[in-house]
Amino acid sequence: MRVAEQPKSFAIVGITKHGAELARRLAASMPDADLYLSEKFLQPGEEQTVYSFPTNVRLLLEQMFHRYEGWILLISLGAVVRMIAPVLKDKKVDPAVVVVDDKAQFAISVLSGHLGGANALTERVAAALGAAPVVTTASDVSNTIAVDLLGREFGWRIDDDRQVTPASAAVVNEEPVAVIQETGEPDWWKRKGAIPKQIRVAGSLQEARDSRPEGYHAVLWITDRLLTEAELSIAAYRVVYRPQSIVLGIGCNRGTSMEEIESAVLETLEQQGLSFKSVKCVATISLKKDEAGLLAVCEKYGWPLQAYEPDQLNQVDFPNPSETVYKYTGAYGVSEPAAMLAANTDQLLVEKVKSGNLTLSIARVNFSKAEVPV
Known part of the structure; x- marks a missing residue:
């Protein structure tokens, strides 16, 4: 059996003569998919571009199932259900599974319709093969809100x-x-x-x-x-x-620790009744784009760091400009204008808060504007 060392997003699997033909056709329209065929249906020259398995596809699924975002299997539905049953873990981590019959009459969403994206994948496969998509998820059939996918x-x-x-x-x-x-x-x-x-x-x-x-x-x-x-x-x-709606504007002294920054951020958010899960990014001045403590906090929480040049910050009309800050940075403020720029807004939720070695301001993203910077 030959499998992909660096798998793409999807795997297409054919085990019959007709299934292999359909799998090749589908793979030609899906550059983000690896093609797997039964060894007996490999054509001359395909050994280098097509992955293969012996007669039993179950071994392929056991080895590779969770290494792909989704599987398109040109195999009977009953057989697929039996083969994937032993390798299922949880709907939060299991990949999408779509089954296509040997004549490409139907593309059926079998597993992880919402969280795994099988319903969307089914529509894509059906369009490529001219098949009828079969989706049974209640919210899709009823054309209503999918609670687990909203936003x-x-x-x-x-x-x-x-x-x-x-x-x-x-x-x-x-x-x-x-x-x-x-x-x-x-x-x-x-x-x-x-x-x-x-x-x-x-x-x-x-x-x-x-x-x-x-x-x-x-x-x-x-x-x-x-x-x-x-x-x-x-x-x-x-x-x-x-939603990703909160921007943290932060200015800090050189060498401010990750622990001090983290503590100030979490404490301020809690005091203001805001969730840290809604933080979109951290904004600061370009002088601090390599600040170790700031970078460490951003890495821990997965927050992008947006840094602005002094002249960009000075173009913002913000509440608390400071001549002292200008003397050291070339900008009349850091946390307030940086937060406002990154949130694409002219208002602050929280004006500059001084905490030890740092200042912190909070802005809410203005979603009414067409484009919000990362």
């Missing part, structure tokens, strides 16, 4: 996924559901047609309550705020999404 393309993070299943049930069973969006990208509804009438979209908790005083079965809350139990009592099931 995923924007980087929204679910704060706690324990209530995703009952909230999803409320959505697909057409029970009253509120979507409260306080921040984040506004264009999250991607399906054709209008949002189902049983789903109320509101910009605040009060608006949601006014819209339906008797309450909701579930609430999908898009916010960077830390919510109280009293607020969450609007519904029995709650899913909170953390």
